[in-house]
Amino acid sequence: MKLNKIFYRIxxxxxxxxxxxxxxxxxSSVLSYLNTGADRSSMLHREVEMEAVYLPKVEWGxxxxxxxxxxxxxxxxxxxxxxxxxxxxNMAFMNNDRYGLSDYYTDSARxxxxxxxxxxxRQGNWFKNTTLEHHPELDFYSxxxxxxxxxxHNVSSYQEVYKKEELxxxxxxxxxxxxxxxxxxxxxxIRHLKxxxxxxxxxxxxxxxxxxxxxxxxxxxxxxxxRDSPWATFGPKFNNSIINNDFGVIRKxxxxxxxxxxxxxxxxxxxxxxxxxxxxxxxxxxxxxxDLKVVITLFDFYGDYxxxxxxxxxxxxxxxxxxxxxxxxxxxxxxxxxxxxxxDSRGEQRVxxxxxxxxxxxxxxxxxxxxxxxxxxxxxxxILANEVDYISFHYYRKVDEFEDAYKxxxxxxxxxxxxxxxxxxSSYDGIWNAYLGSEDTQAAYYEEIQGILDREQLPFLFWGxxxxxxxxxxxxxxxxxxxxxxxxxxxxxxxxxxKEAYPFLNYGKKN
Amino acid sequence: MKQIYxxxxxxxxxxxxxxxxxxxxxxxxxxxWSNPIDSVRAGSPILLKFxxxxxxxxxxxxxxxxxxxxxLSLEKEKNAWVCTIxxxxxxxxxxxxxxxxxxKEVKRFSSLTILPDxxxxxxxxxxxxxxxxxxxxxxxxxxxxxxxxxxxNRVLTGTEVTIKSEFQNDVQSFEKQTxxxxxxxxxxxxxxxxxxxxxxxxxxxxxxxxTTILFPANAEAFEIDYQRNHEYADGxxxxxxxTNILKDRYGNKIGDGTLVTFLIKDxxxxxxxxxxxxxxxxxxxxxxxxxEKEQWEVTAFITGAAKSNTISVAFEQAVVDFSTSFSTNNRxxxxxxxxxxxxxxxxxxxxxxxxxxxxxxxYLETKKGTAKNGICSFALQKEYFEKGWYRLEVKAAGILKxxxxxxx
Numbered sequence: 001m002k003l004n005k006i007f008y009r010i011x012x013x014x015x016x017x018x019x020x021x022x023x024x025x026x027x028s029s030v031l032s033y034l035n036t037g038a039d040r041s042s043m044l045h046r047e048v049e050m051e052a053v054y055l056p057k058v059e060w061g062x063x064x065x066x067x068x069x070x071x072x073x074x075x076x077x078x079x080x081x082x083x084x085x086x087x088x089x090n091m092a093f094m095n096n097d098r099y100g101l102s103d104y105y106t107d108s109a110r111x112x113x114x115x116x117x118x119x120x121x122r123q124g125n126w127f128k129n130t131t132l133e134h135h136p137e138l139d140f141y142s143x144x145x146x147x148x149x150x151x152x153h154n155v156s157s158y159q160e161v162y163k164k165e166e167l168x169x170x171x172x173x174x175x176x177x178x179x180x181x182x183x184x185x186x187x188x189x190i191r192h193l194k195x196x197x198x199x200x201x202x203x204x205x206x207x208x209x210x211x212x213x214x215x216x217x218x219x220x221x222x223x224x225x226x227r228d229s230p231w232a233t234f235g236p237k238f239n240n241s242i243i244n245n246d247f248g249v250i251r252k253x254x255x256x257x258x259x260x261x262x263x264x265x266x267x268x269x270x271x272x273x274x275x276x277x278x279x280x281x282x283x284x285x286x287x288x289x290x291d292l293k294v295v296i297t298l299f300d301f302y303g304d305y306x307x308x309x310x311x312x313x314x315x316x317x318x319x320x321x322x323x324x325x326x327x328x329x330x331x332x333x334x335x336x337x338x339x340x341x342x343x344d345s346r347g348e349q350r351v352x353x354x355x356x357x358x359x360x361x362x363x364x365x366x367x368x369x370x371x372x373x374x375x376x377x378x379x380x381x382x383i384l385a386n387e388v389d390y391i392s393f394h395y396y397r398k399v400d401e402f403e404d405a406y407k408x409x410x411x412x413x414x415x416x417x418x419x420x421x422x423x424x425x426s427s428y429d430g431i432w433n434a435y436l437g438s439e440d441t442q443a444a445y446y447e448e449i450q451g452i453l454d455r456e457q458l459p460f461l462f463w464g465x466x467x468x469x470x471x472x473x474x475x476x477x478x479x480x481x482x483x484x485x486x487x488x489x490x491x492x493x494x495x496x497x498x499k500e501a502y503p504f505l506n507y508g509k510k511n
Numbered sequence: 512m513k514q515i516y517x518x519x520x521x522x523x524x525x526x527x528x529x530x531x532x533x534x535x536x537x538x539x540x541x542x543x544w545s546n547p548i549d550s551v552r553a554g555s556p557i558l559l560k561f562x563x564x565x566x567x568x569x570x571x572x573x574x575x576x577x578x579x580x581x582x583l584s585l586e587k588e589k590n591a592w593v594c595t596i597x598x599x600x601x602x603x604x605x606x607x608x609x610x611x612x613x614x615k616e617v618k619r620f621s622s623l624t625i626l627p628d629x630x631x632x633x634x635x636x637x638x639x640x641x642x643x644x645x646x647x648x649x650x651x652x653x654x655x656x657x658x659x660x661x662x663x664n665r666v667l668t669g670t671e672v673t674i675k676s677e678f679q680n681d682v683q684s685f686e687k688q689t690x691x692x693x694x695x696x697x698x699x700x701x702x703x704x705x706x707x708x709x710x711x712x713x714x715x716x717x718x719x720x721x722t723t724i725l726f727p728a729n730a731e732a733f734e735i736d737y738q739r740n741h742e743y744a745d746g747x748x749x750x751x752x753x754t755n756i757l758k759d760r761y762g763n764k765i766g767d768g769t770l771v772t773f774l775i776k777d778x779x780x781x782x783x784x785x786x787x788x789x790x791x792x793x794x795x796x797x798x799x800x801x802x803e804k805e806q807w808e809v810t811a812f813i814t815g816a817a818k819s820n821t822i823s824v825a826f827e828q829a830v831v832d833f834s835t836s837f838s839t840n841n842r843x844x845x846x847x848x849x850x851x852x853x854x855x856x857x858x859x860x861x862x863x864x865x866x867x868x869x870x871x872x873x874y875l876e877t878k879k880g881t882a883k884n885g886i887c888s889f890a891l892q893k894e895y896f897e898k899g900w901y902r903l904e905v906k907a908a909g910i911l912k913x914x915x916x917x918x919x
Contacts, residue, residue, distance in 0.1 A: 067653065067695075093579060108663050115599035116579035125582045139691040143653035144640025149691045161573055161612075163582055168571065169615050177577065180657070180692045182638075192657070192665055192692050195577040195605045197624070 052270055054087035056130070056311045057318070061137035061153070068141045078148055078181060079136075081188035086131055089113065090308065093127045096120050106182055106191045128160040128307040132314060132357065139178070146183040151176065154200055158357060160307060160350075170353060207363065209389065212370040215293070215331055216390045216417050219459035220507060221257030222250060223422055227466040227496065231300075231475055233260055234267070234279045243283060246465060247290035249492070254507030257331060258287060259295040259421065259461045262320065264302035270312035272319045280320075284329040293331035295421075295461070296324070297374060298362075300337055301474060305346050305354040317358060318365055325366040332369045333362050334392060334421070338376035340383070352383060359387050374421045378409040385413055394422035399448045406456070417459070423449065424463035427499060428488040432481035437488070443500035446491075450504050462505060466490040550624040553604045553662050557596040557623075561585065561611065564592050570613040576625075577605050582612075601625065604664035627660040627667060632715040634659050635672075639709060639721040644700045645728050646761055652723040655695040656687075658713040665692045670713060677708045678725075700725050702761040727763035729816040735773070735809065737822065739800070743829035744908070745851055746802035747858040752785070753795035754811060754819065764792035771796070771811050778806040802861055803909025804828045830857060830908035840919040842893070846905055848885035856885035857908075863887040866904035867896070875901075882907070891918060 058079055063070045081104060088100035096117050101110050120126060133156045140149040153176045160170040180192035226246060229237040250258060260283065267276045280296075287294045298317055324330055335358050342351050355373055362371050370389035375381040381393035391413050395402055410418060425445035429437040446462075453460050467490035476482040491501045503509070551557060564570055564585075572583045572594045581600065585592040600607060604627045610620040636657040644650040654674055658666045672694035674685045678701060687694040698707055704727045711718045739750040752773045757765045771794035775783040787796035794811075801807075805826040811819040829851045836845045844865060849857040865878045875896075880887045887907070896918050903914045 089579075112578045112599065112603065112663075116581070119581050119597055119599060120579075123582060123584075125580075127580055140693065140695075142638065142640070142655050142695070143651065143697070144638075146640060147638050147655055147693075149693060151691075159580070161580065161582060163571070167615070168573070168582060169610075169612050169617060171610075171617070178691065192659075193577050194665060194692075197606060 052312070053308075054083050054090075054311055055270055055315045056083065056086075056132050056134055057314065058083070058134045058136065061135060063138045065138045065140050068143050068145060070138055070141050071145075074141075074145065078150075078188050082136075082152075082179065082181065082190075083134075085190050090129045090131075092117060093120065093129060094308070096126055103187055104189055106184065106189045109190050109193065124164045126162050128162070129157060130159075130307045130310045131155050131157040132311065132361070136179075147180070148183075148188070149178065149180045151178045151196065158307065158310065158353065160353075167349065170349065172357070207367045207389075212332075212368070212389055213417050216370055216419060216459055217457075219257045219293075219331070219419055219461065221255045221259065221292070221295075221461045222465050223461055223463045224250070224258040224260055224465055225468075227468065227492075227494075230466075230468040230470070231261070231263075231472050232266075233283070234262075234276055238279050240282060240286065244286050244290070247286055247292055250465065251290045251292060252508055253505060254509070255505075256291070257293045257295060257461060259297060259334065261297045261300040261337065263300045264298075264313070264316060266301070267316070267320070270315045272316060277320065277323050281324065281327070284324065284327045288327075288329035292329065294329050295331050295334055295372075296320075297334040297337050299335065299358075302336070303342055303346065305342070305350050307350075310354065310357065313354070313358065314361055317362055321362055321365045325369060330369055332389070333366065333371045335359055335362065335371065335373045337374045338394065339373060340376050340380035355384060356387060359384065363389070372419070372421075378405040381409055381418075382412045385416055388416070390417040390419055392419045392421035395420060396423060399445055399452070402449065403452060406452075406458070420453065420458055420460040422461065422463045424489045425501075426485045426488045427467075427501070428485045430484055432484050439500040442488075442491075443504060446501040446504040462491075464489050464491075466492050466496075467494045467499075469494060550626055551601075552630075553602050553625050553628045553660060553664055555601060557601050557607075558593055559596065559609060560588075560591050560593045561619075562591045564613075570611055570618070573610040573612055573617075574600055575608045576600055576603050578603060602662040602664075604660070604662070625664075627664040628662060629660065629666065629714075631661045633666055633670075633713055634661070634663070635711060635713045635716050635718050637711055637718045637721060639723065642722070643724045643726055645726050646700050646702055646704050646759065646763055647728050648699055648702060651697040651699040652707070652709075653695060653697050654709050654711065654721065655693050656689075656711045656713065656718070657693050658689060658716070665689070666713070670694075672711055672713045674711045675709065679703065679705060698723065702763075704759075704763040727765050728759035728761065730757045730765045730769065730813050731760050732817050733757050733811070733813075733819050735811045735819040735822060737809070737824055739824075741852070742825065742827050743852045744801045744803050744805055744826035745829040745857060746800055746861050746908075748800045749797045750800060750824065751795055751797040752809060752811070753787075754789070754793055756792035757789055757794065757813070757817075758792065765789060765813075767791070769794065769813060771813055773798075773809055773811045776808045777801070783807075801826050802829075827852070828909065830861070830910065833907055833910065833912075835905050835912060835914065837914075837916060841916040842891045842896075842918055843888060844891070844903065844905070845886060845888045846907060847882060847887060849882050849887075849907060850885065857882060859883045861908060863905070863907040865889050866906070867891070868902040868904070870900040870902075872902065 085104035088104050092098060092101055092113060098114060098117060101113050105113060135153040136150045137153060138150045154174050155177060156172065156174050158172045161168045176196040176198055178194045178196055179190060181188045182191045225231060225233055226242050229235050262280065267273060284294055298320065321333065335355055339351050339355055359371055372388045372390050372392040373384060374392045374394060376394050378393045378395060381391050385391055393409065425442045427437055427439045427442035429435055468487050471483045471486045476486050491499050491505055493499055559572060570585055572585060574581055574583060574596060581597065583594040585594050604625045606622045607625055608622040611618045638655040639652060641652055644652055656672050658670060658672060660666055666689060668690055670689045672687045672689060674687055674696040676683050676698050685696050687696055698709055704725050707723050707725060708720050710720050734755045735752055737750055737752045740748045754771055757769065759765060767790050769789040770786055771789060772784060772786045773796050777783065783798065785796040785798050787794040807824040808821055809824060810821045830849050833847055833849050846863050849861060851857045859882060861882045863880050863882055867875045869875055878889050880889060898919055900915060900917050903916055905912045
């Protein structure tokens, strides 16, 4: 009975405190809610910094016009709003949604787009569209600065046409447009848009293939990552002297080429971080100092080939290619490492289309260096074989099947040179492979395959120089047996001592 | 009578063979035209008709124009497949591209041109600016016209547009031809200020009237003058300065509200300033008469534009003399009565000062006051000025009088 009373009291006290706490919490919530509101800085209506989402190449031609002379800031505004007009239109036709159109098209012009969207909604059609190049030339700019007419020559665009979920077909086009824009409420809006019948033929950059391919034939080398920063060459651990030492080792082995990787996001995506280019340039200088040539693989860890991002990837590649194409150590460009592995998740057609456009673009930006794609298998390497300057393929299967696969590819490739861009064998010996691996088996692998490569005179880049302590999860996933295997592909062990396979790759001694 | 223009694009009976290479992309077979029409007027219905299609698989037609694209399905009609081009495509002038797609491949493609409909009067948009310019024949407003057909397509390049302008009963007319969507004309200013009206007409459509205002150019050098009731420096009357009619180089009165600054240099080298806005070409500004004899040099300016002549204005002494009376202990001074040029009591407000120095001639203080009813008095308090001899300098209307007095 007494105990009951105590419990009763405790309960009463506790509930009293609880109710009070709730009331105080409630009141304070109301008070803090009333104190919230717009950020004071928002009163100023400052311009919101927009992330670049649509960056096709724009090259203005002549600004001569019979009206008012064009001012540079106005031209920038016009260009920005014109590209936004394309972007919102692309988005509108992809989602069949009117969002944003009213900002960049005048009343009369947007009616046409609305009709278009309504029609496509009824029919269940949608389009993925992007433009890659614009070459506008000013026709007219009015005296009061509110009306502009220009001709956008040879707009190269790419489109995928869908009906419901099904891709009907895709095509690239080149069209010229004449555009009339009006300055309304601070926006340059498209009032008239007209396709012009005249399109000048596509300029084909002349590339001297012989001299390009001469660079490929003697290729003997390695896929390179520093020992302490695998898959992060240009990360925070970047160190000149370590890389220089490694390059010295590679050179001493009688090799002449390394393949390095540029990660898309790490380098700043569409707007490249200048510091990263500096690091890459330093690496190229070190390679040059050690008499090595460098194949740069672009777009590592990039997996989204979707059309709305094409202009961004193009700007990424253009900045890099144009910054480094003069470098004496550069051997060539590799657009993407093993893109065929993305076929399942992204669709073969989409990946191939992206590769094709990128390939053409890089070949245009740099006519002096060969461009390739690092396919993951000899079978995949026939894709875009006509477009690449030389064919690169990887091979991680059994050595005794190599020659057959290689010969098949060689036949399909015709006169296109081939490079075995990645191959190798892990010396991992542990629980995940039942202690079956060893440095001996790795050495035996290299002995056999180098024999074939020497006989066939096939240029090669083996994988890799070092064993690594750790493998980043992004590379092979989380599974420990995969990671463990990946750690021991090197021909130098974790301490930098040569493994048993080393002599078979030591061309310095061989010759 | 409603006319219907139907375009039949009949394609030859070429079997759609499946072509071997899977990676080869689009394979186009030769196309023969039975009725080759390659251009059609905007708004006319268009029907695409295909024969000889493999019926087992669905084919569709992709059409595109400047503004977008659509995918149309084909319908069976007797022994042909037809598709009707939607209205929003038939109404948009320019190239209309079509592609026949089957098995994810483009089997045929071609394009036809849709021409603007010139039968009905066009719409004409006009843009005119800047809406104010200055006279002189160098500045101009620009009239831009954008004629479009009833479907908002630009009219054919070279369409004639008449641009008219009116200024002071002088109507001028100019023939222009459209190019790059537009026909335009610069309307230059004349030498006379006023309003220019413009309008345009294209085919049978006339636009509304638009206006630009011709403002006068900058003022030229000008003359100033002054007016006052009398020449005496009584510190009470107002002198007013005014300009002659301010004009630009073409003789136009300058705009109302132009600020004119009158700068006055007095005989001691000090400067006074007064400003006035122009109304009807004349700007005026006022200033109070000085309180003592003065010689003013007056020049007026329109900042950055024009300057006037310099005039000089002399003021005569209004108060010739005054008396100062002291109380018995000399601690109260009464100055006045101050009398003006007709011996009248000077109007209230004239400044009187007393400078106080001690017996050694060391300056102590200046007391300031103004005359009321011609009189100004000062009291020198014991608390501040001990007994003794002082020098008192009384100054009014530019007259200085000195007294040596013993304050008790």
